Amino acid sequence: MLAKSFISALVLTTALTVPGLAQARPVTLTVNLSQYGGDGAYLAVYVTDPAGAYAGSLWMAGGKAKYYRHLSDWARFTGENIAEVNGITGASVGAGRSLELSMDLADALFDAGYTLHIDAAVEDMRDSPNEIAVPLTAAGAGQAVAGRQYIADFTYGF
């Protein structure tokens, strides 16, 4: 299954929508899951700023909010505030499947010390916070990063 979503605008929280944000570029995020042999994975995709503080969420794969606590880093950052993922929530992603997201991200996020994180969790299996943590740089585009538990690899590209 290819969960595809087109997000026409920058989806970070207002805290980040500073002037200069007008410059945005279309970005494609691809998450390939491994065959971990379990139910569909919940994935939280979010960004932290150069200081390591939560900057905003990009996507939540998984519809039932009561399981979000198992995405423990994301939960810690947001206090499980569902408003953080309002309108950017999709289905959980099955083992071996891919999640592909297209969105416009502000140029200001790249090469400025921001980090993209993915927390993953699967029912009855271990929680895997911060499974992906990759700095957002122009040079890093197109380079696959391996996950450690459920995510085979992650790539962002322009």
Added chain:
Amino acid sequence: MMRRLHRWPGLLAAAFLIMLAVSGAILSVFPAAERIASPAAVQGQTVAELAALVLDQHPGAEQIRRSPSGKITVWWFDGGTPGAAVIDPATGQDVASADKSVIRQWLTAFHRSLLLDDAGRMTMAAAAFAMLCLALSGSLLVARRVGGWRKWFSRLRGPLAGRLHTELARLAVVGLGISAITALWMAAATFDLLPVDEANPAFPATVSGQTGVMPSAIPALQETPVADLRELAFPAADDASDVYTLTTSQGTGYLDQGTGALLVWATPGPWARAYEWVYLLHTGEGAALWGLALGLMVLATPALAITGAILWAQGRRGRPRLRGMVAAARAETVILVGSEGGSTWGFAATLARALQAAGQAVHMAPLSSFSPADYIAARRILVLTATWGDGAAPSSAKGGLERLAAARPLADVPLAVLGFGDSSFPDFCGFAVAFEAAARDRGWNLLLPGERIDRQSPQEFARWGRALGQALGLPLELNHQPDTPPVTSLTLISRRNYGEAVQAPAAILRFAVPKAGLWRRLTGRGFGRFRAGDLLGILPQGAAVPRFYSLASCHRDGFVEIAVRKHPGGLCSGQLMALQPGQSVQAFLRPNPAFQPDRGTTPLILIGAGTGIGPLAGFIRAEGGRRPVHLWFGARHPDADLLFGEDLERWSDEGRLTGLRTAFSRSGPRQHVQDALRGDALALRALIARGARIMVCGGRDMARGVQGALNEILAPMDLTLVTLKSEGRYVEDTY
């Protein structure tokens, strides 16, 4: 009503319920298997000790989880590769794979969602709701059938499918009800319909920022026994701001990884605690034996579905299909039928077809569905009904009288009532008469004066049809040949002759039990299962209407036995009296549940004369030895027509027959059986005071005499036959 509430969810959901039940029953085995396979727990072990053992084996441990069954799973990340295993808490060493079996995963997904995600979850939740409705309505039906909640486990009677259905249901209903309620609860939680109050402490704003305290040195872990542990999550290796997360049966808290201090603790709310119990009750995880018991109970579901479907099909049988029938709202003529054995349906169908042939739009339905508000286009309502017992409603008319009383009469729609019955019974067509009287009282107009058809007489029915036709201005010729049930050939094995000497020839005829297939045994049709007191319908050669004889044997006796007296000019009795071993008759069975011994162990008082001894002899065979059985029996002469005489003597010797008193009208003191009763008034009073049940079988004159005698005997006890009757302690079968 309750029956319908039970039937439709059952039939609609049957396939889903079978899938739910079978997958659930298989799943119930896993917690037990896990319980057996799990390494033994260590008495008194603390989480601190366990964590130390785990870290020895897996320095990169990230999570320790203890399942309700006691299985301890560890997840770690050693040298860049993730790993997981079930460990032995005594050594910390890996003993088994942490992965759930593929079968269990698949079954779980199938059980809760048919592998169809949320749509499937809703479907299965709907099926669980149907199961709950079935459990509740079924319980009420069982209670009604056995005569109250206190008799929940009393012995059942009747055709096999019905008994199996009830038998299984009353054993399984607790499990089915609990499974359904807990399933609905869990589904509601999944769909966020219940309040969420799990222990979910806010992450501490500040931590020490130090690292390095060993779990074995953390006081909270030293105080927590492993038996209380749910989960311990270690802080992320490279994150000094992270903490230990401890979840126990009491709550969840965060522990500083530098100081070991308990930073924050939260306890679950009542909903979360309730959910844990619901989860345990539903899955058996943490209560393996309960899970197995539940699985077993739930496994009754497929059998319940199948027997239930058979029962439903049986209920429809006997009710003829009417081609071209219109809906109740469109019918000009509404025909309502009260039938017990199905023969009245046959008459109704003949009437309906004749009306259709005359151009009428006809709707035919059981009288129990009487609902005049629906009969928008009706010009008339025709009620054809039999009577059950002493003026009671036959099965397809149950509740009809109550509905009549509740409904507003239709001013322009006249009603006609036609009763079916047997004029030799005292309350001939009692229910039809009562229905017509009630209709008149309610203000209904009558199309025709009420008529009564005696013994399925086609001539009388045709005459009524002509009268109806005249009233409607339609030519109506009703030509009905009553259908008899499919007959079986019964072969005579032996006969015993009596009464020649007193010019009243009688005989006990014993037939071989015809072979019955499994289906017939299941559905209780044919000769798979019968009891003394049931009726044997015999179709004499050259006649269309059967004659009925009470059975003197039950299927366990291995033969079909009746007692017959020759009636002057009687077609059937003449043929039977001439029957020789090896020859056969055409016969069928009709259950007669109204004339059966109860299930109690109180004394049985049997009173009969002549061939009325037949079913009573059967009762002695079946009940004797289980409870005291006393027989008062009247005949003409001890040497001529004491039917079952030698058997009675043997049964007395064997102790099956506690007391025997005979009365002879042409010998000795020339007594009738009622005289003998009067003579034994003291003994009878003693038996009745002990809760005895009285069963009378014989001719109507004898029955009247017996009633008189019994009323005299009861009078000093402040009792009457009416009271005994209402308590089900006096029943009679007369002819």
